[in-house]
């Protein structure tokens with residue numbers, strides 16, 4: 447496995463780059479905008495293909511690299527379903543699995559530091575975001591923070607992992623790089639409380655100054671969505687309501703770009719083909735499945751995904767590859783559901 451912990455000294459942020467092998471798919475957790483070039487260089491050096499970029503929560507102390515990495519690599523942006531970010535390609539909930547080739551991370555919803563904080567468990571390690579830090583815990587005094595919820599996230603979820611589980615947080619300010627669940631249970635001063643009320647009292651008396659970048663970072667991090675308007679301006683988009691008329695039409699191919707688990711959970715537009723986004727480049731190039739389908743049948747290629755972001759990028763790639771009929775459903779399945787479009791499982 448390729449595992450890298452990268453550090454941004456400005457914000458004290460740890461970013462993690464994961465891949466199962468050299469030359470394979472890669473995942474990045476909590477990237478920092480200013481470090482984008484460094485990540486891309488490392489990805490290139492290790493011959494990796496970045497397929498997913500994840501934020502554990504909406505950060506207040508740095509601007510996320512999610513949007514920049516998506517624009518540079520066409521990777522899928524991922525956050526939790528509770529995040530107030532405008533658009534990400536994929537949203538996860540507790541019990542979901544975040545997967546790339548050869549790796550799977552289990553999603554835990556661990557609110558408290560913010561109400562959109564998630565942790566990711568991968569075999570012997572857990573990425574705790576700012577929920578559990580090394581000998582500390584994430585502050586709970588802004589962004590819908592809740593010390594009560596954090597106590598439950600830590601004591602009833604994270605501390606139930608095996609003692610030897612490595613703890614990999616999103617921040618450290620003292621030079622620590624990793625810990626374990628057992629060590630934190632025993633030695634984290636914030637966790638030496640007898641009950642939830644004692645923890646809440648402790649967190650309410652911290653009186654910390656706001657992060658320097660908070661007024662800049664929070665609004666910037668709320669708007670990371672891909673500019674779908676540009677795709678619409680070119681006439682390559684339709685609303686979910688317009689798309690309703692297309693179901694069952696022989697001259698149209700509806701193409702679902704989502705992953706199998708998303709399809710099972712949310713349902714599928716009747717009669718659509720499944721062509722996962724990660725296989726897109728191969729599918730749209732000459733000789734690829736979708737390229738040949740478009741050429742052989744003259745069907746209009748209508749892409750869709752969860753929120754319209756992957757499909758917007760797919761339309762651009764398909765058009766670039768010469769599939770001139772390619773368009774997408776703006777807002778994806780999310781908009782389709784609101785338009786009361788039929789779904790099958």
Ligand SMILES: [Fe+2]
Pocket residue numbers: 503504505506507559576584
């Ligand atoms: Fe945070």
